[in-house]
Amino acid sequence: MTERAMPIKNNNRRIDFKSLLWILPVLIVLAFLDFYPILEGIYFSLTDFNQFHFFNYGFVGFANYSYIFGSPELRTVIANTLVWSVGSTVVMVPAGFMLALIMNQKNLRGKYIYRSLYLFPWAFPAFLTILVWSNMLAYNGGVVNDLLGLVGISSIAWLTSPTYAMFSIIFVNFWLSFPYYTFVYTSAVQSIPNELYEAAEMDGYGSLRTLTRVTLPLLKRQVAFITIFGFIFTWNNFYVPFLLTGGGPGISTQILITYSYLEAFSYSNYALGAAYAIISILILLVFVIVTNHYTKMMSILY
Amino acid sequence: MGSLSLQNIGRNFGKNKGVFDVNFEVENGEFFVILGPSGCGKTTTLRIIAGLETADTGHMFLDDREITNFPPRMRNIAMVFQNYALYPFMTVKQNIQFPLKIMKMSKADQDAKAEEVAKMLGIDDLMERKPGEISGGQRQRVALGRALVREPALFLMDEPLSNLDAKLRTQMRVELKRLQREFNTTTVYVTHDQVEATTLADRACIMNGGRVVQLEGPLELYNSPADTFVATFVGDPPMNMIPAKVKAANNEVMLEVLGQLIPLKNFTIEEGQEREVKLGVRPEDTLVGDQGIEANLAVIQNVGKSVYEYFKVGDLTIVKQDTKNSGLVIGQNCYLFPDPAKLMLFDEASGKLIYKGGKMVKNAPTTA
Numbered sequence: 001m002t003e004r005a006m007p008i009k010n011n012n013r014r015i016d017f018k019s020l021l022w023i024l025p026v027l028i029v030l031a032f033l034d035f036y037p038i039l040e041g042i043y044f045s046l047t048d049f050n051q052f053h054f055f056n057y058g059f060v061g062f063a064n065y066s067y068i069f070g071s072p073e074l075r076t077v078i079a080n081t082l083v084w085s086v087g088s089t090v091v092m093v094p095a096g097f098m099l100a101l102i103m104n105q106k107n108l109r110g111k112y113i114y115r116s117l118y119l120f121p122w123a124f125p126a127f128l129t130i131l132v133w134s135n136m137l138a139y140n141g142g143v144v145n146d147l148l149g150l151v152g153i154s155s156i157a158w159l160t161s162p163t164y165a166m167f168s169i170i171f172v173n174f175w176l177s178f179p180y181y182t183f184v185y186t187s188a189v190q191s192i193p194n195e196l197y198e199a200a201e202m203d204g205y206g207s208l209r210t211l212t213r214v215t216l217p218l219l220k221r222q223v224a225f226i227t228i229f230g231f232i233f234t235w236n237n238f239y240v241p242f243l244l245t246g247g248g249p250g251i252s253t254q255i256l257i258t259y260s261y262l263e264a265f266s267y268s269n270y271a272l273g274a275a276y277a278i279i280s281i282l283i284l285l286v287f288v289i290v291t292n293h294y295t296k297m298m299s300i301l302y
Numbered sequence: 303m304g305s306l307s308l309q310n311i312g313r314n315f316g317k318n319k320g321v322f323d324v325n326f327e328v329e330n331g332e333f334f335v336i337l338g339p340s341g342c343g344k345t346t347t348l349r350i351i352a353g354l355e356t357a358d359t360g361h362m363f364l365d366d367r368e369i370t371n372f373p374p375r376m377r378n379i380a381m382v383f384q385n386y387a388l389y390p391f392m393t394v395k396q397n398i399q400f401p402l403k404i405m406k407m408s409k410a411d412q413d414a415k416a417e418e419v420a421k422m423l424g425i426d427d428l429m430e431r432k433p434g435e436i437s438g439g440q441r442q443r444v445a446l447g448r449a450l451v452r453e454p455a456l457f458l459m460d461e462p463l464s465n466l467d468a469k470l471r472t473q474m475r476v477e478l479k480r481l482q483r484e485f486n487t488t489t490v491y492v493t494h495d496q497v498e499a500t501t502l503a504d505r506a507c508i509m510n511g512g513r514v515v516q517l518e519g520p521l522e523l524y525n526s527p528a529d530t531f532v533a534t535f536v537g538d539p540p541m542n543m544i545p546a547k548v549k550a551a552n553n554e555v556m557l558e559v560l561g562q563l564i565p566l567k568n569f570t571i572e573e574g575q576e577r578e579v580k581l582g583v584r585p586e587d588t589l590v591g592d593q594g595i596e597a598n599l600a601v602i603q604n605v606g607k608s609v610y611e612y613f614k615v616g617d618l619t620i621v622k623q624d625t626k627n628s629g630l631v632i633g634q635n636c637y638l639f640p641d642p643a644k645l646m647l648f649d650e651a652s653g654k655l656i657y658k659g660g661k662m663v664k665n666a667p668t669t670a
Contacts, residue, residue: 195387198354203401203452204375213403217391 045275051268064275073251073259080166081235081255081280087170088177088234093227095174096181101211103182104189115186122179130243133172134159137244162252165245169253173240181230188222189215224295232284256280304365304378304455304488305330306351311360313346321346321512324360328456328490328505333482335491335503335520339535343512344492348458351490352381364455380449381458384465386441388433388448394420395429398447419447422484439470446478450485457482457489463498475501496536500524508532526646526663530653533582533646539610539621541646542588546581548647550574557581557647560595560615564642568661578650579657585610585623587644590630594639595620599630613638 045064049057068074103114121129136143137158145155158168192215200210216223238257241247247254247262254262256276264273292298306328314320321343328334336344349355351362353374362370369377380401388397398416407415420426423443433441442462449457462478463471479502482489493499499506500520507517508531516528527533527541534540546559550571557564559581571577597613597620604610609627613620613636620638622628630636647657655663 193385193387195383195385196389198352198374199381199383199387199448200400201354201374202352202379202381203448204404206375209404213400214389217389220391 041274042278044271045278047271049271064272068275068279076251077254077256077259080253083166084170084255085231085235088173089227089231092174092178093181093230095178097185099182100185100189103186118179118182126176126239127243129176130172130240134244137168159245160249162249165249165253169241169244172244173237181226184226188219192218221297221300224297225300228291228297235284306456306488307363309361311350311357311362313350313355313358324514326507326514326517328488331486331488333489333491333502333504335493335499335506336509337493337496337499337506338509339494342509344509345460348460348490348492352379352458353377378454379456379458380452380454382445382449382462384461386445388441388444390433393430393432394425394444397444398451400448401452415451419451423447438466439474442466442474457487459489459491461493478502508535526655526658528655530580530648537584539585542583542585542620544581544618546579548577548579562595569657570662580648580650581640582646582648583640584644585621587641588620588622589639589641590628590636591639592637594637597636597638599632599634599636602632
């Protein structure tokens with residue numbers, strides 16, 4: 001039901017300096033938090049700022065970009081990033097949604113206990129959880145392989161083989177993230193008035209049909225918004241791949257954000273790292289503009 | 303079409319909340335109203351009939367078929383909700399067709415059906431609009447349409463007019479009655495508005511504290527309320543309630559009220575006995591005369607077709623209603639007395655009606 005308000009035409013084009021004063025604090029904050037770092041990042045990506053030119057770096061134009069676009073790694077890293085983001089999003093967001101639906105069942109007892117329980121893993125420091133998972137997935141002595149051994153399946157190199165490493169980081173990320181999406185969806189699900197469900201119930205709709213005919217259409221925008229933001233957040237989620245596999249083996253789990261970090265802080269090639277980050281941001285920007293055009297998901301923010 | 307029967311229906315929410323031992327029968331094609339103040343259990347009763355709430359005790363029959371434990375969708379009952387419960391993302395047409403979509407019915411039949419109902423409700427020109435783009439009264443009609451289109455055995459309405467403004471409410475009341483006649487659907491209607499009850503109902507029951515207090519035709523509720531609760535709830539302004547005493551002395555039965563003695567005919571009481579009662583007088587049965595209870599006029603409300611005058615008698619306020627001004631001015635003293643043929647007496651302890659229309663009520667509690 002959210003309608004976009006008609007913009008009011010302002011015939012008064014004179015700049016009112018008093019009103020500029022009111023937005024000045026916000027402008028200052030934005031300048032420090034947003035504009036300066038972004039512009040600085042863009043500038044770095046156009047220089048040869050690295051370990052050798054730390055004090056005397058200079059403008060090199062698009063040299064870094066042309067190097068990146070010519071490098072064989074870029075395609076792999078972008079493909080990895082897509083697999084990582086899409087793979088995580090398609091499991092964690094629907095899982096969060098389903099859990100939210102289950103947790104909001106009218107007749108469910110002990111709702112509040114479950115709610116606290118499922119927030120617990122999310123509130124727990126992520127690097128500790130990742131450390132635990134790292135041990136559990138270890139080739140030798142990891143719990144997962146030990147359990148598989150019990151049913152006669154030979155050990156799998158969860159984190160050290162290119163085949164399984166991406167699967168493992170997506171799985172751990174799913175485990176870490178879905179409580180958050182449950183939490184976000186809970187508020188969306190609760191915003192639906194109960195009568196709408198009751199009316200459907202009276203009209204003969206079962207729970208599955210109610211979900212597809214009532215709940216999902218009502219939450220269309222919210223689902224789009226949460227899914228797309230889940231995707232963006234995962235795209236930039238550094239923790240899991242960095243701590244679990246460090247991008248390895250080889251570059252099989254390197255995503256743009258970890259690769260940018262690798263270039264900047266492992267090889268001290270700051271300009272190249274910045275260029276990778278800028279590429280990542282540009283891809284996301286195009287993605288958001290395109291998806292918003294189709295889903296109008298941003299309208300829930302107005 | 304269907305007839306509904308509720309037998310000993312109860313639902314306990316604890317802390318003395320819920321509904322207890324509700325019994326009533328609704329005949330085929332009847333417009334039945336459940337009337338009561340907020341929290342009296344009327345909506346719970348309706349939701350139990352709908353199947354949205356389960357009864358702890360009792361049995362419920364629709365057309366002689368027990369439906370007590372049926373899920374809502376198996377009951378063939380349609381409901382109109384207070385907030386209409388329309389789907390904002392569907393057009394008016396899609397909303398009306400919503401119950402048909404699940405039935406095995408061809409698209410053409412669905413369209414024809416929706417069109418027919420919409421025509422009857424006068425909303426056929428709004429079919430492609432969304433609920434957000436139509437007025438409250440129109441939304442109300444769409445909600446009615448969605449319920450009517452199914453041709454259910456029973457029609458439930460939960461305060462369907464309470465979200466409309468006063469003028470539209472009066473208009474929709476007439477409309478509802480007409481529609482109900484036209485479709486001849488058995489209807490159970492819940493409201494807290496006694497005007498709706500009296501204008502719409504073939505029969506009405508009043509609930510208080512989760513129990514049915516009285517079940518009768520709407521006019522009987524007004525003319526012979528079962529107890530002080532019904533007496534003060536039905537009627538606006540409410541009936542005047544004045545503490546009084548019936549005294550039998552010197553072979554004469556007198557009603558002593560605020561120091562005045564009024565002779566009472568046909569009141570069964572032993573010589574020399576006294577009985578505490580409540581005197582109930584409707585505002586239109588309150589008269590001004592040369593003698594009676596001394597009162598002081600405090601407020602005059604003239605609403606055109608009638609004049610309400612509020613008198614102060616000690617701590618009590620007594621309302622008098624007439625078609626014209628009594629000629630008194632504010633602050634003036636006068637004498638009030640009840641129309642002897644219309645006054646009602648209620649038992650002090652139980653609140654039950656014991657005396658009305660110049661004689662004792664049948665089966666009235668006799669304990670003094």
